[in-house]
Amino acid sequence: MDNHARVRTTDGQREFVLVDEEEQGGQPAITITQRDARELQLAKAAIRAGIEVLLETNGCSEEEIEQVIIAGVFGTYIDVASAVAIETLPSLPLSRFRQGESAAGMGAELALISLSERAKAQAIASRVKYIELGSAPDFEQTFLQASSLGRYPMRAGKRKKMD
Numbered sequence: 001m002d003n004h005a006r007v008r009t010t011d012g013q014r015e016f017v018l019v020d021e022e023e024q025g026g027q028p029a030i031t032i033t034q035r036d037a038r039e040l041q042l043a044k045a046a047i048r049a050g051i052e053v054l055l056e057t058n059g060c061s062e063e064e065i066e067q068v069i070i071a072g073v074f075g076t077y078i079d080v081a082s083a084v085a086i087e088t089l090p091s092l093p094l095s096r097f098r099q100g101e102s103a104a105g106m107g108a109e110l111a112l113i114s115l116s117e118r119a120k121a122q123a124i125a126s127r128v129k130y131i132e133l134g135s136a137p138d139f140e141q142t143f144l145q146a147s148s149l150g151r152y153p154m155r156a157g158k159r160k161k162m163d
Helices: 034-057 072-077 080-085 103-113 115-127 139-146
Strands: 007-010 013-019 030-033 068-070 097-099
Touching: 013 034, 030 034, 034 139, 068 072, 072 103, 103 115
Parallel strands: 068 097
Antiparallel strands: 007 013, 013 030
């Protein structure tokens, strides 16, 4: 790929140009480097391995997930369809995903102003279990499998080749 029109070296680092300066109207180009791809892989693997450990710990399959709530800045800006496409998020109908900004802030506010909401929050908190991801059985293998950006979907913590 050394002679590809969109591959160049800037400050000693190779990059792939998604949108060049001319296409950007004189603004800096939008590029992706090997480091960018690796950071995406690590973030994707961390999220996906966490999901797989939660499913396995609770004896659930992906298909049993009724709703996924994605909150905070991550929930505000993530493109759910793209995250599903690269298997960061489970392969579920998009209607099962809900995105929100400050779920923690909203929850704290509700708990402060409503005794019934506070009671609901306490009931939920009493059912929460802490799971140390790194000590989960086969976590390293699950993390490694989850780092793939290819078309091999995760099923029960393992990659399955698509037919």
